[in-house]
Amino acid sequence: MPVAVIDGQPLHYVDQGRGPVVLLGSSYLWDRAMWAPQIEALSQQYRVIVPELWGHGESGPLPAHTRSLDDLARQALALLDQLQIAQVNLVGLSVGGMWGARLALLAPERVNSLVLMDTYLGAEPEATRQHYFSLFKMIEDAGAIPEPLLDVVAPIFFRPGIDHASALYQDFRKVLQGYPTARLLDSIVPLGRLIFSRADVLEQLSRLDADTTLVLCGEQDTPRPPAESEQMASLIGCGLSLIPDAGHISSRENPDFVNEALLTFLANHA
Template identity: 25%
Template sequence: MTFATSFDGASIYFETHGKGVPIVLSAGMGGGGGFWAPQIEQLAKRHQVIVYDHVGTARSRDDKPIDRTIAGMAGDIASVLDHLGLDSAHVVGHAIGGIVGLELAMTQPRRLRSVTVVNGWGRADAFLRRCFEVRREILRVSGPKAYVRAQPLFLFPPQWIAENEARLDADEPHIISHFPPAETMNARIEMFLAFDPGERLQTIKTPVLVTTAADDALVPAYLTRELAAAIPGATLKEVSYGAHAFTAVTPEVFNTMLLEFLAGVDGAS
């Protein structure tokens, strides 16, 4: 396994696939790079694809609560780029990972070729807070097994869940065995709910793609649309089906959308 060392000495697991202009893929709440499995093969045909586990999660964890900020997580991406000797890369982030990409665009724009935010938000409203409060309460009262069992209800369309029950059941033991400490998950939830960049979003000059699914039941499309409207020049793409994890439900749709955007950015530069 390959690790980079972050600014504060934390170990960050990462792996690379393919060759070309680099792309860093940053996961959402779970933090594990395995979330991007449906993207890696196709993206790696044109790009150097870098996937990593957020500090405190998956293979970047040591079972101790972590003290991380959004700025610190942006610094973790920069540390991975430094380890690989890369000046800049495209950053693609799902939900929370997208927020981290935006923070990097606001604080270290020279490290970025572009940012793609998948089902993200610029400010948590009452609905989003309620969703995360429910998830946190499931974890507190019933533990990781119940949390993981409930997770598909927030991520996938109902029909997709029904049609993929065997797959979801088979994945559960692996997800539970790699589940972060409850203190880490709670700290991550609090950190991301507190994210509110306000007018700082207007300072972003990096090319930005914002994507959303109309049937996302966790981060409603209206929040993602509001985020796109707040970023000068941002490109907004919306799909009708796939819910919060449409990158996994309809990977060919997302992969094509992303590659077209990246090709436009790289061609312009």
Template identity: 25%
Template sequence: MKSPKWLDRILYPFAHHTLELQAGQMHYVDEGQGEPIVFVHGTPTWSFVWRQQIKALSRTHRCIAPDHLGFGLSDKPDDFAYTPEAHAHNLEQLIDHLQLRDITLVVHDFGGPIGLSYALKHPENVKRLVILNTWMWSLEDEAQIMKISGFLNSGIGRFLYLNLGFSPRLLLPRGYHQKRHLSKDVHQHYLKPLSNSRSRMGTWHFAISLKESGPWFASLWEQHEKLRAIPKLILWGEKDKLLPLSLLEQWQNTFPEAKVKRLEAGHFVQEEKGGEIADAIKDFI
């Protein structure tokens, strides 16, 4: 595929790869050689969010980073479910297609339940887990999140997301602790793939799924013991304004054996602490 004109090839110098799925074409990055590291993004981001880590780690490892359908350079079909479960199925297809073995799985935001769903189904194929500001359980006890997700499922919420680009325009900047890391150029790389109402369907479905997909999230958490034997590194931006710090506490309480590194950063910790995150993953591996 061709690079869109707005894509800065210095910021994002990676070759384009695509996989034809039943619902549309999935774009992904596949850089370097060696043991595979799979990076799974959330909303409203795409593989671009992992660019600093891919540049550093692809010198010694094979780095794979897909764009979920509805995000980044992947297709944005009208007839796709856009649930976390559907994205998890697509990720599994990509991993199977590439025949990846002994994966280090790096997950963030909605990439948590999406990627960890794979780890629960195939724990024998996941060598390590790296967890950044995410969850893998129902958020029904988080009253504020439930209230917001319910509101976004209203006509007004849908309008905010689809017509006004609420997620990349307003929520994304709120996810940074130090706004200087979100330069105008970087911000454009999150706005351009979501430039019209049709292209924003994926972001809206993620917003409402915080509540709607609660049973699926709960079903994942019921299986969390399957992850016990997999070494874990938790990298957490403790200035996160989008997800509460209580999520980190649940990870720590459930998996006290996990290595934990807290950073003075917001939700998009891999953007604000790019080099530190890359170094921490490299040391962990």
């Protein structure tokens, strides 16, 4: 994988295909594998860039002084600058959508089109914020994601009825289990706290271009339920599509539907 040094740390990224650039922003706790079906499908017509979050995949630790999602947006812009990419079609899922929308608000001239997937631009509801922070404290204290906690964290990302014996579920669980202590403490936990203590930017969404924005959400997404996507699409004035048979990581649970939705949208906007 190619690497760029951003804020003093190595950021690894996928760079595959040729054509208009599609920048894919990933979910917390997922590396480039969450976009595997989309990389394969989109790179036939587009240049697909997938940066791995700090502490995820092969990327280095969270850089010092990274305090907010605005910093993640600024770091993504720094990557585009290094690659001399003037404009992207940005597709962000979960935290990828959170920093992706901020990037579009910060530098609208750099974003040709925007897809917000399974994400939310409001503040985290207080009850879930406190729940996630309690999980972070347990991980911090243990220096690992303990076995019982794996069975709390892993299901969050999938539709309720997923087969826990499936390769998709088991592979993700093994990734969580395999995080070394240093990575959990220097990147995963601090990044999680940053994400779930984010500021509310819903009032800024009307500044996004409704004609070049699309909201997608898994019909069975538990952490980012469709009602949140409906609220955002209404504030932006853009289209909304619900993804059947999918929870939070809709890109992997219903890749055919997601690929078709993205290819159709990009054909009209890229």
